[in-house]
Amino acid sequence: MERKTIKKFEALVGEDGVLSTPEDLAVYSYDGTFADRRPDLVLLPSSTEQVSRILELAFAEKMPVTARGMGSGLAAASVPSEGGIVLSSARMNRIIELDEENYMVLVEAGIVTADLQAAVEKRGLFYPPDPSSNRQSTIGGNIACNAGGPRCLKYGVTGDYVMGLTVVLPDGKILKTGGKTIKDVVGYDLTSLFTGSEGTLGIITEALLKLVAKPASVKTVRADFPRLDDASGTVTAILKRGIVPATIELMDETAIACIEESAHLGLPLDIEALLIIESDGFDERAVAREIETITKICRDHGAREVTLAGSEQERSRLWSARRAVSPSLARKAPNKLGEDITVPRSAIPETIRRIKQISSEHGLPIVVFGHAGDGNLHPNILFDLRNPDHRAKVDIIAGQIFKAALAVGGTLSGEHGVGTLKRSYVTEALGSISIDVQKRIKAALDPANIMNPGKVLPD
């Protein structure tokens, strides 16, 4: 990038808010996938006004701008695939207002999800959306991907908690959406439009989020299943009884083996799957009764053992293990492609069977874990990027997994988004009329196509 342009950005955000050395640019060139492209410049604004001035300039010069939270995304959505500017939210991480009376919090987009959760929990409040990456992701990134997590079974996804947004549009104008009223049906729902838009329509700088009261009682069990089919059948059996636990997480045998190798939790290695099921609420006895019923259903459906986490320490060890699944897969293979299909709950057993079949056809391991309670599975393909045969097979396998999901009435992503990795499949998933409507929305808001170009929608 020309020195005079860099100087203009330095005037907006200060010299220390502009990064341009090759080492700095390399750090902002990838996310949680294996995609990689260097930006020309990284900017670290510290206010909505600075973001607005940056976009005015980028719009005038037709420079691509890619928003970046913590780069933990799993769809290559924050990788600047056409170069240009990476706009990091790292310096915009304040809690602006905690409104305890209305159960709402106003934050800057760069706040780390776990920091927000910890801050509100100190006041007896609760922000339920809990991506397993909550220590490595920002609220802005969560909103841009409409992130989910284990607790979404009972509590819903990030979008269910977004009451309003401040968004800087591609030409620098500042848009405010929503507000503190619980009901609001005036005009189109622009808050929802920007939620899940993966930084392709504007930069989110502030978010007003809904909170709930922190549940007083939480109980967690681990159920060990010799047969994977029984574990997935149990998920449906629990929900059919009218019980909605806070979480039902599933891990298959390879996931269990990888965690055990890295965390040594004493998990059984002779089972095909385990479920982590958590109930929460305000009446301790009601929560205890619910967990007893769940335990019985698990046993009736083939669980060999069901173990209640007897202390907060045991419970948090179980959840650390769950969070460790994805990173621990590195023990099995140097690379992985973490997919994110969602299927109707009743189709979980059939989908897992199809995935295992795809794995044995191609001779590459596919680990399956995920938020089984809401049908959101993460089949992770393990491979070695240096092996050309593996590289060719991974794309074919991913395509077959997507087709398997669509065939049972499912979809391509429940929470990670499309980024660049799933772009070529979205027309099949959504249909050409939907894609045409979405392209027209994109063109209306971003006529110069500077906002995270090359993402989400096909060319």
Ligand SMILES: Cc1cc2nc3c(=O)[nH]c(=O)nc-3n(C[C@H](O)[C@H](O)[C@H](O)COP(=O)(O)OP(=O)(O)OC[C@H]3O[C@@H](n4cnc5c(N)ncnc54)[C@H](O)[C@@H]3O)c2cc1C
């Ligand atoms: C180990 C691991 C576990 C994970 N577990 C989960 C999980 O349980 N649930 C889940 O949903 N995801 C999960 N993810 C994926 C990822 O953490 C989420 O997609 C997360 O929401 C990304 O947040 P981020 O701040 O890292 O965003 P980034 O990766 O930096 O960006 C993601 C997208 O958001 C856009 N964006 C970021 N900030 C803004 C902004 N301020 N305005 C506009 N657009 C913006 C980017 O341009 C990009 O398109 C996991 C990832 C890892 C590595």
